[in-house]
Amino acid sequence: xxxxxxxxxxxxxxxxxxxxGRNREDVTLIAVSKTKPISYIEEAISSGQKEFGENKAxxxxxxxxxxxxxxxxxxxGHLQTNKxxxxxxxxxxxxxxxxxxxxxxxxxxxxxxxxxxxxxxxVNVAQEESKFGLKSEETEKLVREIATLPHVKIQxxxxxxxxxEDPEENRxxxxxxxxxxxxxxxxxxxxxxxxxxSMGMTNDYEVAVEEGASHVRVGTAIFGERDYxx
Ligand SMILES: *Cc1c(COP(=O)(O)O)cnc(C)c1O
Numbered sequence: 118x119x120x121x122x123x124x125x126x127x128x129x130x131x132x133x134x135x136x137x138g139r140n141r142e143d144v145t146l147i148a149v150s151k152t153k154p155i156s157y158i159e160e161a162i163s164s165g166q167k168e169f170g171e172n173k174a175x176x177x178x179x180x181x182x183x184x185x186x187x188x189x190x191x192x193x194g195h196l197q198t199n200k201x202x203x204x205x206x207x208x209x210x211x212x213x214x215x216x217x218x219x220x221x222x223x224x225x226x227x228x229x230x231x232x233x234x235x236x237x238x239x240v241n242v243a244q245e246e247s248k249f250g251l252k253s254e255e256t257e258k259l260v261r262e263i264a265t266l267p268h269v270k271i272q273x274x275x276x277x278x279x280x281x282e283d284p285e286e287n288r289x290x291x292x293x294x295x296x297x298x299x300x301x302x303x304x305x306x307x308x309x310x311x312x313x314x315s316m317g318m319t320n321d322y323e324v325a326v327e328e329g330a331s332h333v334r335v336g337t338a339i340f341g342e343r344d345y346x347x
Contacts, residue, residue: 149336273313
């Protein structure tokens with residue numbers, strides 16, 4: 118089932134690329150495996166999937182330790198500073214940095230481990246829905262502050278759009294994030310890249326691709342509904 122689901126999502130991404138005149142190679146599919154067992158991830162790996170997303174630090178660490186090292190892990194959840202040690206050195210990209218305080222904790226752990234950690238700034242474009250992420254107007258200031266940290270590298274922006282019946286409703290949110298990323302890129306800030314745009318989930322990833330997503334984070338459409346009762 119997971120194999121068929123992956124093929125279907127890949128096809129829809131390819132079609133969205135075609136509709137919007139984009140190259141398929143410019144969009145990376147992250148399979149969001151949070152709450153799902155190792156066996157599901159192994160099935161996805163056997164279908165060629167290498168990018169996985171998790172939102173809990175310890176869960177990501179356990180899955181990282183258990184599975185082949187030939188994978189890229191994306192940390193997509195809210196990260197507390199006391200959990201940074203589990204994620205730095207394991208996640209190839211942390212999508213959810215929304216404060217200088219968190220970036221400083223990542224800097225400290227990365228310096229200790231002698232590596233540079235790739236991060237995205239989480240912007241709460243839709244405001245009312247999510248508790249996390251910063252306002253668009255605050256983004257450039259935070260980018261400039263984090264840019265001074267030598268063991269942290271900003272690679273772009275991320276947003277979580279609200280769940281909506283009609284994914285078209287999120288198009289303006291994705292367009293807004295894309296514009297913000299282009300505007301910040303134009304400032305040519307040292308140590309800052311705006312090459313990654315992480316947006317789009319099961320319900321709206323096709324619209325996100327049409328609006329310029331470089332990374333889509335898809336869970337349910339690949340692994341099925343999550344069961345939080347167990
Ligand atoms: C769970 C989650 C996803 C995947 O959501 P689906 O609707 O299952 O595709 C994507 N991004 C973030 C930040 C998530 O927490």
